[in-house]
Amino acid sequence: MEFEAGLVVSFVLMIAAFVVDWPRALAGLAFGAISRYLPYGTIVVPTGVIVLAAAGEFIYPEIGRTAHPSLSSFAIGLFSVAATASNIYITIRNFKDRL
Numbered sequence: 238m239e240f241e242a243g244l245v246v247s248f249v250l251m252i253a254a255f256v257v258d259w260p261r262a263l264a265g266l267a268f269g270a271i272s273r274y275l276p277y278g279t280i281v282v283p284t285g286v287i288v289l290a291a292a293g294e295f296i297y298p299e300i301g302r303t304a305h306p307s308l309s310s311f312a313i314g315l316f317s318v319a320a321t322a323s324n325i326y327i328t329i330r331n332f333k334d335r336l
Contacts, residue, residue: 240335247324254320258313261293265318269325282326289322290314
């Protein structure tokens with residue numbers, strides 16, 4: 238039952254991340270899936286989350302999504318990337334352990 242409850246919480250957080258900021262959430266989803274195959278995932282995932290959120294902060298003004306980088310937008314991006322990347326990484330790991 239713990240696995241199923243974790244899946245529900247993970248799914249709800251991912252939906253919230255996509256509603257808040259879908260481009261960075263999509264990048265976090267891809268990064269979380271790729272991170273499963275990288276060594277030292279517990280270090281790579283948090284570092285990558287920060288890098289992706291910061292990169293989005295500087296890419297968004299270039300494509301016209303925001304006027305300028307801001308700390309509040311970075312925090313929203315940090316939530317979006319972290320909610321998807323860490324949840325998919327942990328869910329895949331738990332699913333492999335369960336099999």
